[in-house]
Amino acid sequence: MANYDLLVIGTGPAGQKAAVQAAKLGKKVGIIERNAVVGGVCINTGTIPSKSLREAALYLSGFRQRNLYGAEYRVKDRITIEDLSFQATHVITNGIQTVQDQMRRNAVDVIYGTASFVDPHRLLVQQPSGTVEHTAHVIVIAVGTKPARPSSIPFDGESIIDTDELLTLKRLPSSIVIVGGGVIGTEYASILAMLGVPVTLIDKRPRLLEFVDIEIIETLQRQMKEIGVTLYHGEEVVGIQKEPDGQITVTLQQAKPIVTNTLMYAIGRTGASQGLNLEQVGLTPDSRGRLTVNEHFQTAVPHIYAAGDIIGFPALASTSMQQGRHAACHAFGHQDRTDTALLPYGIYSIPEISMVGRSGEELTQAGIPFGAGIARYREIARGQIIGDETGMLKLLFHRQTKELLGVHIIGEGATELIHVGQAVMAYHGTIDYFIDTVFNYPTLAECYKVAALDGINRLPRPWPATPKTSAP
Numbered sequence: 001m002a003n004y005d006l007l008v009i010g011t012g013p014a015g016q017k018a019a020v021q022a023a024k025l026g027k028k029v030g031i032i033e034r035n036a037v038v039g040g041v042c043i044n045t046g047t048i049p050s051k052s053l054r055e056a057a058l059y060l061s062g063f064r065q066r067n068l069y070g071a072e073y074r075v076k077d078r079i080t081i082e083d084l085s086f087q088a089t090h091v092i093t094n095g096i097q098t099v100q101d102q103m104r105r106n107a108v109d110v111i112y113g114t115a116s117f118v119d120p121h122r123l124l125v126q127q128p129s130g131t132v133e134h135t136a137h138v139i140v141i142a143v144g145t146k147p148a149r150p151s152s153i154p155f156d157g158e159s160i161i162d163t164d165e166l167l168t169l170k171r172l173p174s175s176i177v178i179v180g181g182g183v184i185g186t187e188y189a190s191i192l193a194m195l196g197v198p199v200t201l202i203d204k205r206p207r208l209l210e211f212v213d214i215e216i217i218e219t220l221q222r223q224m225k226e227i228g229v230t231l232y233h234g235e236e237v238v239g240i241q242k243e244p245d246g247q248i249t250v251t252l253q254q255a256k257p258i259v260t261n262t263l264m265y266a267i268g269r270t271g272a273s274q275g276l277n278l279e280q281v282g283l284t285p286d287s288r289g290r291l292t293v294n295e296h297f298q299t300a301v302p303h304i305y306a307a308g309d310i311i312g313f314p315a316l317a318s319t320s321m322q323q324g325r326h327a328a329c330h331a332f333g334h335q336d337r338t339d340t341a342l343l344p345y346g347i348y349s350i351p352e353i354s355m356v357g358r359s360g361e362e363l364t365q366a367g368i369p370f371g372a373g374i375a376r377y378r379e380i381a382r383g384q385i386i387g388d389e390t391g392m393l394k395l396l397f398h399r400q401t402k403e404l405l406g407v408h409i410i411g412e413g414a415t416e417l418i419h420v421g422q423a424v425m426a427y428h429g430t431i432d433y434f435i436d437t438v439f440n441y442p443t444l445a446e447c448y449k450v451a452a453l454d455g456i457n458r459l460p461r462p463w464p465a466t467p468k469t470s471a472p
Ligand SMILES: Cc1cc2nc3c(=O)[nH]c(=O)nc-3n(C[C@H](O)[C@H](O)[C@H](O)COP(=O)(O)OP(=O)(O)OC[C@H]3O[C@@H](n4cnc5c(N)ncnc54)[C@H](O)[C@@H]3O)c2cc1C
Pocket: 009, 010, 011, 012, 013, 014, 015, 032, 033, 034, 035, 038, 039, 040, 041, 042, 043, 045, 046, 047, 048, 050, 051, 113, 114, 115, 116, 142, 143, 144, 145, 163, 184, 272, 275, 276, 307, 308, 309, 310, 315, 316, 317, 318, 319, 320, 346, 348
């Protein structure tokens, strides 16, 4: 038994950052992990493997170069699971090693085993060799999520799978039906289609990713159809039949049945709070296993914090890290602030999407008068050089003050480019910043200037004057 200032449950992004931050504040920290390796969903089954798979698919399929060298261009003709997992395995191994090194350098004890509460300050850790108990002044619950698996679906780990199991398949599916057009379903649909797998993507909502700007989603949907994704909106699976030849017949509510080789469910994730013995400390998760916290990530028991996917939206690696760090800072009296209004979103579909700030729909609903300016990659030198013909950057700004209110991008580099707009918004900058600034040429960042000029040109003259204090 050891006594800690902080014990963290879970070594995903939230747990890692909570642990390191507390260690930097001079605290004695332990972090508990039930898997054989550190890193959580992020490094082992979610963010990192899916993004590595995407990069490998884009490279091996030659997709990025097809507009330049022709639709037939390929780096490799028959792409195998081994080709794809080569890069992912390398990146995952490095990621695990990096987390282990960080814990060691910061003198954080990594305790392998499954944690549960004995009382509000005491955790039981089950290990293959037996159980140990540790106590702590502060506890951070960062246990993350697991894929939602409705009991009515006959999952078999091979042909009827969840999104974690996709990564363990022995060969690429010859066809796949994906149920759930959320972020995971959309990303994997693009990746698999890129590899030549016929993909059907089904979602019960009327369109994909309802929180994304409509014009951006229309572009994405067109692109996905072009690379071989069949989309069904407002549709649900009502029957699953495994045929003697191993194929699966999927019966839909409205459309004709589909025969497929693989069926994958990507219908969301549930909090991994089961088994934590939360009733011992008086905490009750919601129906999806999530915990409620205040703005400092404290649960109803003030010295027990929760951070990352276990607290629900936005459930991203990016936000989880910040939440974990914020929780540790608050617990040990160190000032910290998280700007939730400027949360960027990055969706690694093909093409990728990113956004920050408000959408046109939100501004209209709020009654804020706004203008829009668009730059298309095909009209930008860098866009032409890289052969991205569908990329687009859209700026939304206040019609009177010209303050930047939202940035929405689809195309190569979108998730990196977004941070230029995010910084300008953080300082309440106007689109004049982009008009007055010189950008490297040829770059995709030049889209900001072109979109700002487009936006101002669409306003009735005389154009509004620039307020003196608005630029950063
Ligand atoms: C396919 C996929 C793609 C994604 N892509 C992105 C992306 O591109 N960008 C992005 O920002 N986010 C992405 N995400 C989301 C991101 O992975 C999560 O937001 C992030 O991993 C959550 O971090 P976390 O620290 O809350 O928990 P997790 O990473 O889920 O880690 C929790 C850890 O806690 C451990 N644990 C659970 N219970 C116990 C227990 N009782 N005792 C001990 N240990 C326990 C688990 O074993 C696990 O290691 C993706 C997710 C998925 C599934």
